[in-house]
Amino acid sequence: MIYEIRHLTSYAYARPVPFARCILRVLPREGDGQHVVASELNVLPRAAERQDGICFFGNRTTTLTIAKPHRELRIETISRVEVNRAATPFPALTRAWEEVAALGLTAQSLAPDSPAQYLYPSRLVPTVAEITTYAQESFSARRPVFEAACELMGRVRRDFRYDPEATEVSTPIREAFAQRHGVCQDFAHIMIAGLRGLGLPAAYVSGYLRTIPPPGQPRLEGADATHAWVMIWCGPETGWIGLDPTNDLIVGDDHIITATGRDYADVSPLDGVLVGPGSQKLDVKVDVIPVS
Numbered sequence: 067m068i069y070e071i072r073h074l075t076s077y078a079y080a081r082p083v084p085f086a087r088c089i090l091r092v093l094p095r096e097g098d099g100q101h102v103v104a105s106e107l108n109v110l111p112r113a114a115e116r117q118d119g120i121c122f123f124g125n126r127t128t129t130l131t132i133a134k135p136h137r138e139l140r141i142e143t144i145s146r147v148e149v150n151r152a153a154t155p156f157p158a159l160t161r162a163w164e165e166v167a168a169l170g171l172t173a174q175s176l177a178p179d180s181p182a183q184y185l186y187p188s189r190l191v192p193t194v195a196e197i198t199t200y201a202q203e204s205f206s207a208r209r210p211v212f213e214a215a216c217e218l219m220g221r222v223r224r225d226f227r228y229d230p231e232a233t234e235v236s237t238p239i240r241e242a243f244a245q246r247h248g249v250c251q252d253f254a255h256i257m258i259a260g261l262r263g264l265g266l267p268a269a270y271v272s273g274y275l276r277t278i279p280p281p282g283q284p285r286l287e288g289a290d291a292t293h294a295w296v297m298i299w300c301g302p303e304t305g306w307i308g309l310d311p312t313n314d315l316i317v318g319d320d321h322i323i324t325a326t327g328r329d330y331a332d333v334s335p336l337d338g339v340l341v342g343p344g345s346q347k348l349d350v351k352v353d354v355i356p357v358s
Contacts, residue, residue, distance in 0.1 A: 067319045068103070068148045071274060072353040073292075075335070077139040080344030086132045088338030091325045092143050093126040094273070098306075098323050099151030110140040123178045123332060125325035130338075141336070146357070149319045154307055157213035161301040166211045167265035169301055179306070181267035181299040188328035191259050191270075194240050201260025211266065215298050215309060216316070218260060222253050223314035235330065250294040250312040251330055257296050257311045258329070267299035269326050271308060272333040276320040276354045290352040292335070297326065322354065 073092060093105050107128060109116075115131040132139070160166075170181035177183075187193050204218040227247040235251070239259055242252040254270055261268035275293040295310040295317060308317025325333035 067150070067356060068146065068358045069274075069276065069322060070353075070355045070357050071143070071145045071147060071322060072351075072355075073143045073145075073274075074351045075141040076349045078347040078349070079137050079139075079342065080346070081342055082135040082137055083139075083340050083342035084133075084135045085342075086130075086136075086139070086338065086340040088130050088132075088336055088340075090128040090130065090141065090336055091121075091125050091272075091333055092141065092335050093128070094145050094147050094322055094324055095125055095326070097124065098326075099149060099319075100323060101148045101150075103146040103148055105143065105145035105147075108140075108142045110138075111136045123325070123327050125327070125333065147322050149322060151317070151319055154316055155212065155300075155304055157216050158210050160210045160212040160304055162208045163205050163211040163214055163264070163266060164208065166299065166301045170267045170299060171265060184267040184269045184299065184328060185262060185265070187262065189331045190329035191239065191255050191262065193263055194243065194259055195263075197239070197243055197256060197259045198263030200243075201257075201264055205264055211298070211300050212304070212307060215261065215266075215300075215307075218257060219296075219309045219311045220314045222257055222311040226253055226256075228312065253311045254294045254296050255329060257309070261296075261298055269297040269299075269306070270329045270333060271295050271297055271317075271323055271326050272330070272335070273321060273323040273325070274352065274354050275310070275313075276322075276356065290354045292324075292350070292352060293321070294330070295321065 094102050096102050111134045113130040114133040117129045119127050121127050173182040205214045229247040232247040239255045242248040258268040272294050277290050297306045297308050327333045
């Protein structure tokens with residue numbers, strides 16, 4: 067499947083901002099079953115300095131310095147991505163989860179995709195005993211790792227309520243877990259915390275999910291959204307597999323990856339500093355359009 071992705075992010079400021087320096091992670095990455103055919107990033111006002119690169123985790127980054135006073139910041143990407151992921155294995159035929167945990171713990175490689183990078187607590191995903199206990203219910207002795215992870219994914223989908231007003235980016239996962247509500251970021255963090263609490267390598271993924279309108283309804287322009295999900299390492303033979311706890315889906319060709327990391331802090335679409343007082347208003351419009 068080939069998609070054209072249009073993503074416009076606008077920040078409107080109450081007062082002029084004289085200076086801003088930020089890092090963007092908004093362009094789709096290569097690999098993991100997808101190929102970036104073309105992509106472009108346009109920013110207004112125009113940056114005084116711009117540097118494009120690849121971070122440690124393999125994500126595309128753009129560092130900007132904007133020295134011109136501005137009341138609005140517009141970040142627009144247009145990308146064409148081909149997605150063709152391999153079929154996932156039958157869940158019951160994967161290794162026992164205890165074996166996978168032991169293999170992850172003894173991994174020697176420190177490469178970006180090594181399980182060693184995703185075993186331990188990170189800035190936004192600490193170890194939470196209650197979440198580990200919750201995850202343990204799906205991981206009975208010697209159960210195949212992918213089968214158990216799929217059950218955990220389904221339980222998160224059933225037990226937690228999607229509520230975009232319930233949490234913020236800074237909401238601790240302990241709070242989101244206790245309240246049993248949140249958004250895709252919260253559900254991904256909770257599932258990752260549960261898996262890591264059991265010694266299983268788990269990564270955070272940001273990107274896009276193709277949405278399909280109800281039968282007979284037109285597709286609404288700008289109605290798609292950014293999304294977040296999980297990848298779990300299932301052993302050296304199987305490797306990494308994506309799981310979407312928000313929708314109880316094994317990741318396939320409807321998911322487009324922008325960035326991967328240990329948690330949201332590694333993949334945030336925009337972070338940095340700006341100089342200037344006052345409030346700001348954020349507006350995001352996303353279109354994920356199949357073209358073939």
